[in-house]
Each structure stands twice: as C-alpha cells, then as structure tokens.
Amino acid sequence: MGAIAFEKRKVGRTGLDVTALGLGGASLAGIFTGVSEETARSTVARALQAGITYFDTAPQYGYGRSEHIMGNALRGKREGTVLSTKVGRLLKPIKDSWAKPHNWVDPLPFDELYDYSYDGIMRSFEDSLQRLGLNAVDILYVHDIGVMTHGEEGNKPLWNQLVTGGYKALRELRDGGTVKAIGLGVNEWQVLMDAFALGDWDVFLLAGRYTLLEQTSLDPFMTTCLKRGASVVVGGPFNSGILVGGSTWNYAKAPEDVVRRVAAIETVCKEFGVPLPAAALQFPLTHPAVCNVLPGPRSPEELDGIIDWWKTPVPSELWTRLADKGLLAPGTPIPGEVAG
Template structure:
C-alpha cells in the first residue's frame, strides 16, 4: 500500500508533528459490541500503512485490552507512530463474575480505580508501559477528570489530587524527556479552563465539544489555547454517531432538537454534494488550534470509509452557507469567511 501524504501539524511548542488524521483505539477494545482481537490489530496495522502517524489509547478502553492490542502491533512496526495514553485510572484484578464491565463487551479482568495523585500518575504510566510492552509513550493525558464523569462533589477530591501532586508528576515526566507532551483527555471544555490555572499544557484531547454539530468550546477555551500555545486533538468528530447516520449523541439517544439540527446541516451538505460525515470529519481542522481529528474505526473497512470522507472535496461556500444559516457558532473560523 502506498502511504498517503497527510498534512502534519505541530503539537504545542513541542517537536512532535502529528498527521491531521489519527486513530482512536477505544472502539477497537469492544465498546457496545465486540471487536475480534485480530480485527483490532489489523485496523491498527492498516492505519499505519496508510501513513497515519498518531495513535491514541487508554487503560480504560477494554480495561487494558486496547493497550495490549495496540502494543502488539507497535512492537512489530517498522517505524513507531506518535503514541498517547492516559492516566487517572488504575486497574485492579477482579473476579470476572464481580466485575463492573461498563459498556465493554469483553474487557480484561480488572476494575478501575480513579487516582490522579502523584503516585497514581506514576503508577498508571508504568502500568501502561507494561501493558503496551513499550518503553516509549509520547503523550500522556489526564483522563476523564471533571464533573461530567465524577459529578460536582465527586470531582473535588480528585481535582485536589491532580493539583496537589498529579500535575507535578506529569511535569517531571515531561521535563525529564520521558514523555514529550502532557495534557487532558475529557468530554467537557470547562474543566480545561481550570487546568490552565494549574500550569502549562501542550495538548488537550477534547471529545464532542468542537464538532460540526457543536462549537460550545469556541470561546473561551479554543481562544485560550491559541493564546497559551496549546494544541487540541478533536475526539468524537461524529458526536457518538449522530453525524454518520446513527441515533446517538453524547453516548445516548439524541434529543429531537439535536436531530433537527443535524437534518438542517445535512440539507446544506446535500446542496453542495458533500456527504455529511465528510464535512463532520474535516470541519474541526478549520480551527487553527486543532492539530488532529481522531475517529475510532472498528475495522480496516471502516477506516477505508473514513479515508473516503477525508478525501472528499469541500468547497469553502459550504462552510460560509452553514454560518449564514446560523448552523455554526458566531466567530467560528472557517475558510472563505470575510474578516
């Protein structure tokens, strides 16, 4: 297979340059429906063969399963991609009969324990290295801290752990060159504004909050990223499937107002002969803070479908029409817009 010449963008002020399309490896661990291990590994190999150079995983995904599968492929790869994983959850062995599997179909036999402390971050990083079977991880994200996951009161002691020691651990790892970039990986932009108050970060993985459907993070978060020279990786570009013909938004059945907005966006896309998923996939990169879009295909065939959407030509007039119809937030930076 001939590798594609993907555009690359720099992460913050680091030396890391990622392809603008990445591979998210949550789905490969079998969320909501099973993914055979061979199929998961084949998907990672296919992504590398196409020229994608950024792969993201996490201990949570399949409760260790994703990191094991990703490591299997990366250990044999001719050249290693830029790899990110996450801290904030420690995996504890458990009897499978007593396991909290969540939405994972065939997870490894562990339960997760939240820990954002200094020792928790260091332990999580070392555990990930062992599951991956790799000595090198390029990016570490603090995973799912915030009120969306833990509630207002539940998040307070966890945030205190991060502020009281977890951030220091991340800084030590980065300053020593053990990892090259640090950030947070979350589904809510508000907690990232709190993170800026803790110190400097290189990159944030934000899922679902800067998409063709929703630009709630535009200001003050995205504007602050520009000012603080931090990059943004956009996860969940299809908003849990609603932008690829599904009925879920934020992991639940989409409410009618969201469905109506999607229909209105799709009508504009049809006017320009552009598939809605293609517009959804390419939209986040119109913002200068965004360095990468991170979909999560479940098979090589799904990845090929994503690549077809990636190749679709989108005229500037589509973006400006969406803006004129009030289907993009005011101030959204788009090609072809007048100053």
C-alpha cells in the first residue's frame, strides 16, 4: 500500500499538525488479545508507509510493552511524525504476579503506581523516553485521572496532586519547549471540564464519548474546546467494537438499548450504501474541534481494513438523515449546515 494524502489538522494553537487518522498503541500491546512483537512493529511500519503521521502510546499499555514496540518501530523514522505518550502512572518491577487483575496478554513484568504529582509527572516522562529509546515526544497526556478510573473518593487526592504540582510540571515541559502540547487522555468528558478550570491545555484524547453512537460530550465540553482553542483526539471510535459488528460497548456486553440504537444507525447507513464502520470512523471529524480519530488495529491487515473504511465516500446527507431520525444529539455539527 502506498502513501495516502490524508487530510492534516492543527493541534490546538500549537505548531503541530497531524493526519486526521492516527494509530493507537493499546491493542498492539495485547489488550484482551495477544499480539506478537513482529506483528505490532509491522503494523506501525504499515501506518508509516500509508502516510499516517500521528502515533499514541502509554506506559500502561502492556506495562511498558507498547512504548518499547512504538519506539523500536519509529526510531530513525521520527521526521514528520507526531508521537504522544502519557503520564500519571509509574511502573515498578514485580517478582511473581500482578497485584490485581488486568486485561493485558503477555505484559512486561511491571505493575503500575498512580502518581500525578510534580515529581511523578517528571519521572514518568523521563521513564517513557527510556522505554521508547527516543529523545523526545511531542504530546503528553495526563492518563486516566477521574472518577471512572479511581472512584469519587479515590480520585480526590490524585486530582489534588495534579492541582498542586502535576500541572506545573506539564506547563514547565511545554513552555520550555521540551514537549509541544499537553492535555488529558481519559474516557469521561466531565473531568476535562475540571481541567479547563485548572488551566490551559492544547489537546484532549477522549475515548468513546464523541462517536457515531454517543455524543454526550458535545456540550459543554466540545463547545468549550472551540472557545478555548483546544483540539480533541477521538479514541475508541468504534465504542469498544459495537460499531464494527461486535457485541461489546464500553468494554462490556452491550445492553439492549445500545444494540437497538446501533441497528437503527446501521439501517440508515445501508440506505446510502455505506458500511457502518466507515461512517463510525469518519463521523467524529464532522466536528471542528476534532483533529484526529485514533483507532487501534492489531495487525497490518486490520489497519488496511480501517484505511479502506476511511476512503469510503460518506455523503453529508447520511449525517442529515441520522439527525432527522433523532440518532444524533441536537446541535451535532453536520457538514453543509449551520449548527443551531
């Protein structure tokens, strides 16, 4: 497969721009399903060959495995690419077994320790460079801070770490030019409104909350991004698989009301001869705050399928029909129309 002329979009008010399609690094580290290192590195290589310039990873993914894979695959090929990783988890070696259940197949022998403090952020960043074997990353996201991961009471002291020191560390790294953009990478939009109250950010990686199935983050979060000049990277565009023919939504079995809604959306897609996954992949980019859609293929073949969906023409009338049927949230931006 040769290079594709992907649309590029700016990241907030930074000097970065990214291809509107990116490559996420969680699946490559073996979440739920094992992926060999050879297959993972070949997937990154295929993305580069196709013309994708944005790559995301994190210490949590395979407890360091994803960063090793991504760094090995990108080393010597970083020119023109944008790489993000995440802070908030430190990895510590284990001797025998993990302290709690996890979803990784064949992870590295480390466990995670949450730390959003000034020192924790700085150490996390430096550790990531070591695992990547690279001298720089472009974007740092604060990973999985919020009630969804830590619970109401558990999140309070961790958020206080970010408020009293972690945010300062991120600002120092960005304002000093060590990284080019900072943000949060989470699965819930509500904590991002708290982040806006804390200070200025460039880009947020939000998984699953602005998709063809769900636009719960539309207002006030997405509208605030436009006002504050922040971009959104949309992770989980297939909502854990339900939008590509699977039965999983939000990492669990989809409830009946979600299954019915997906069926209704797919009926509209069939009217226009558009595969549901193609519509799901392209939908988030109808919003002007979105700079990138970030799926997580497990192999070069899965990536090729995603690129085929990406190249599938989707008429703007499809979005209009979905809106008319009440299958998009009121106010969802639709190409060619002015949002009310």
